[in-house]
Amino acid sequence: MTGSQRGxxxxxxxxxxxxxxxxxxxFPFASLAILCLSVVANxxxxxASGASHDLHERLMLSALVAGAVSLTVExxxxxxxxxxxxxxxxxxxxxxxxxxxxxxxxxxLFVAPVTAAALLAIPLAPHxxxxxxxxFWMFASWTAIGCLLAFLSVLLFCAGGTAIFEMIRYLFDFGxxxxxxxxxxxxxxxxxxxxxxxxxxxTDFTEEPTxxxxxxxxxxxxxxxxxxxxxxxxxxxxAVLHVYVGKILxxxxxPKNQIGWIVTTYALFVLVLRLAGEPFLRGSGAAIRLFGRCxxxxxxxxxxxxxxxxxxxxxxxxxxxxxxYLALGALAVALxxxxxxxxxxxxxxxxxxxIPIVLLALSSFGPLGTMATVARSQLSLIAEHFASSGTVISxxxxxxxxxxxxxxxxxxxxxxxxxxxxxxxxxxxxxMVEAGASDTxxxxxxxxxxxxxxxxxxxxxxxxxxxxxxxxxxGFDRAFLWASVVTRTAGEARLPEDIDxxxxxxxxxxxxxxxxxxxxxxxxxxxxxSADPAKRPDETVPPVEDLTTVGGRIVRxxxxxxxxxxxxxxxxxxxxxxxxxxxxxRR
Numbered sequence: 084m085t086g087s088q089r090g091x092x093x094x095x096x097x098x099x100x101x102x103x104x105x106x107x108x109x110f111p112f113a114s115l116a117i118l119c120l121s122v123v124a125n126x127x128x129x130x131a132s133g134a135s136h137d138l139h140e141r142l143m144l145s146a147l148v149a150g151a152v153s154l155t156v157e158x159x160x161x162x163x164x165x166x167x168x169x170x171x172x173x174x175x176x177x178x179x180x181x182x183x184x185x186x187x188x189x190x191x192l193f194v195a196p197v198t199a200a201a202l203l204a205i206p207l208a209p210h211x212x213x214x215x216x217x218x219f220w221m222f223a224s225w226t227a228i229g230c231l232l233a234f235l236s237v238l239l240f241c242a243g244g245t246a247i248f249e250m251i252r253y254l255f256d257f258g259x260x261x262x263x264x265x266x267x268x269x270x271x272x273x274x275x276x277x278x279x280x281x282x283x284x285x286t287d288f289t290e291e292p293t294x295x296x297x298x299x300x301x302x303x304x305x306x307x308x309x310x311x312x313x314x315x316x317x318x319x320x321x322a323v324l325h326v327y328v329g330k331i332l333x334x335x336x337x338p339k340n341q342i343g344w345i346v347t348t349y350a351l352f353v354l355v356l357r358l359a360g361e362p363f364l365r366g367s368g369a370a371i372r373l374f375g376r377c378x379x380x381x382x383x384x385x386x387x388x389x390x391x392x393x394x395x396x397x398x399x400x401x402x403x404x405x406x407x408y409l410a411l412g413a414l415a416v417a418l419x420x421x422x423x424x425x426x427x428x429x430x431x432x433x434x435x436x437x438i439p440i441v442l443l444a445l446s447s448f449g450p451l452g453t454m455a456t457v458a459r460s461q462l463s464l465i466a467e468h469f470a471s472s473g474t475v476i477s478x479x480x481x482x483x484x485x486x487x488x489x490x491x492x493x494x495x496x497x498x499x500x501x502x503x504x505x506x507x508x509x510x511x512x513x514x515m516v517e518a519g520a521s522d523t524x525x526x527x528x529x530x531x532x533x534x535x536x537x538x539x540x541x542x543x544x545x546x547x548x549x550x551x552x553x554x555x556x557x558g559f560d561r562a563f564l565w566a567s568v569v570t571r572t573a574g575e576a577r578l579p580e581d582i583d584x585x586x587x588x589x590x591x592x593x594x595x596x597x598x599x600x601x602x603x604x605x606x607x608x609x610x611x612x613s614a615d616p617a618k619r620p621d622e623t624v625p626p627v628e629d630l631t632t633v634g635g636r637i638v639r640x641x642x643x644x645x646x647x648x649x650x651x652x653x654x655x656x657x658x659x660x661x662x663x664x665x666x667x668x669r670r
Contacts, residue, residue, distance in 0.1 A: 106281030110157055112174040114278060116150030116181070121274035128265050130624075137522075144194060145184040151201035153177025154281070155208040162209035162288045193454050193498065197447035203440050207433065209288045216432045217291045220361045224292075229283025233276040240271040261553060292362040302362075309360045310368025317356055317374060320349050321381035328388050338392040343409045346389040350416045353378055354439075358432050379423050386416050402460035403494045407453050411446055415439045458500035461491045466507065475507045477532040489534050496525040504528065544612035546645040548625035554641050555627070559662035565643065567658045588653045591640075593632070593661075595668045600634040605652060607640065612647045625660070636667040 107114045120143050127139040153173040160169030180201070188194055206223040244267040248259050294302040324346065331338060357378050364375030393410055402410075415438050422434045446453050469475050469488050477488060495501050501524050505513050512531035519527050526545075529535045556562045568584045568591070583594040589605035607628050627641035639662040646655045 101282065103275070103278040103282055106278045109284075109286075110154055110173075110281050111170055112177050113150040113154040113157065113281060116146045116153065116177065117274060117277045117281075120146040120150070121270055124269050124273045125266055128269055129262065141185060141188055144188065144198065145181040148184045148198055148201045149177045149181030151198075151205060152180035155201070155204050158205065158208040158284070159211060162214075163212060187448070189499070191448050191454070193447040193452060195447075196443045196453065200440050200444035200447070203436075203443070207436050207440065210433055211437075214288070214433070215291070216361055216430065218289055219433050219436075220358070221290045221292045222285055222288060223358075225285045226283070230280045232283055233280035236279045237271040237276040240275045241267055244271075294362050294366070306363045306366055306368065306371070309356065309363055310366070310371040313356050314360070314368070314370035314374040317349075317353055318370065318381075320352075321385070324349060324385045324388070325381075328384050331388070337395060338388060342392050343389055343396075343406070346385045346392075347409055347412045349385060350382060350389075350412060353382060354416070354419065354435055358435060361432050379420055382416055382420060386413050389413050397460070401464045401491070401494065402457050404453060404457060404497045407446070407456055411442055412439075415442050418442075454498040454500055457494055457498045458503045461494045461500075462503055462507070465491050465504070470507055473507065474509050475504075475512075475532065477534060485534055488532070489529065492525070492528055492532075492534070496528075501525060501528055508532075544647045546611045546642065548643045554625075554660040554662070556639070556662045559639055559664055561663050561665050563661045565658060566661055568656065586654050586657065591654075591657070593638070595663065598668050598670065600632040600636060602630050602632040602638050602640070604630070604640070604654060604657075608642075608645065608647055608654060609652065611642060611645060627660075636663070638663055 123139050123142045123146065126134075127136060127143075153176060156176045157169055157173040160172055165172070184192065184194075184197070206226045207219065209222065210219040245264060248263060248267075251257055252259065292302075294306060330336075356374065360371055360375065363371050365372070389409065390413055393406055393413070397406055418438045419435050422428045422438070423430070428434055445451070449455065465475060465488070466473075469477065469480075469484075469491075475488075477485070480488065492501070492504065495504055501516075505516065508516065508528075508531065515531045516524060516527045526535070554562065554564065563582060566582075566584055568586055585592040587601070589608065590601045590603050592599070592601045594600075607626075607630065611626055625641045625643050627639065629637055629639050632638055639660075641660040642657065643660070644656075644658040646657075647653065648655060
């Protein structure tokens, strides 16, 4: 490494340490929440706490939202010059947000949107009161640059930690466990990077953007990117979508299936470009100036097309999670355009950023939230088309009707609302669904209604070990990790090595170095996917066993994921770690 490279790494490391120090002193509760998140994440990959993965996941989400909310409150109070009392206020509100996530996740909160809203609200918080679009843009830009530097600090921490471990291995012939590398990565991603990003959050909330001047190369380069690349692409997309709308009006054809995501992505990019281009809209670039004048005019027609397509799909198939958020995106765009009518608010990018964030937060709970809206819509369709006298009747349905009912049940499962279907089930079916664990409720509902995949006479049994865990390869000198095999006409293993795997009934077909062999997994698998939960292994630990192939070779197999056809015992798909002895596979 050259002197200049060492200097660059040294400056980045020093900046990381200083940034972490500033983060802890300026945002103590958010820093504590990040520390808690990192500790839980490390316990999770180490399986050291004895708690389940789901419990760890809830703890991490609670800590993440608590830290994000407390940071938002702290920035708002800091901009309002509240003084040191802001730490206490942010701490109390952060704890309340964390408890709300902890107790509400499995009851009334939809996790993804509330988490996204909590994170996206951070750069907006100090500019909710007396501020300007320029100040918000400048603050958000420096915060984004701080996040980019945080990513570089994560890379530095991972590279440095890995280099140290490898140096120890080489100099002292002492191999540290593979789990140490995972802990380095997790610690860097959940502790070092976030703390460094906190330390890079600007303290000046009144700085206005300055893009003039020959020496401002960063602004010049960014403005050129917007003017010569982003703005022309958006204007071309707008022209294409308007021509497509004209085609629909002339021919009367139904919009294509993916038009919802096309229009939503287009509208998102228009708003993002409007936010990012705020200081450049009155610059010298013709394309960005044109975009600044017409950005509001190129949105209504595509959004109207989106609403038309959604009305057709929802009328036929009800509201799903995907359609709910497409409709929410259309509502956000409509509200942003409505704000432009008010002279005092026109062109204020703070409103353009705040409206989607507020709608995301509101969609996570309540009678108009994602869970309640999807549940109402799908239950209404099920009761109308598949129920008689208040009970779902699934016998005698055609294949198409079975698929339709499965789709309705799948939509309920996506928002954790299968419990609302129980009153429509017959008592024996209801008892069958309520008998098992909550994580298999979807499969039990399908089984109770005779809708399990593979036909009424088929039962699919599955096993899923948790992600992570080591794979002991003592006595073997060749390992293949996370080998994924699916039953198909031509077997295909997603592996870069010179090994081919395929499934045939209960056997795993192995071809290595042009030598073919097979190993019977039937006895091993039958215990893993036993229908009796008491006979099944702990699903947090991947089961492992040494098996003998037909050719007399020893293969160590550690199963991570598995599905088996119940009646026949044939393996449908498997993800496993394999270890072999190289000498056994030589002619």
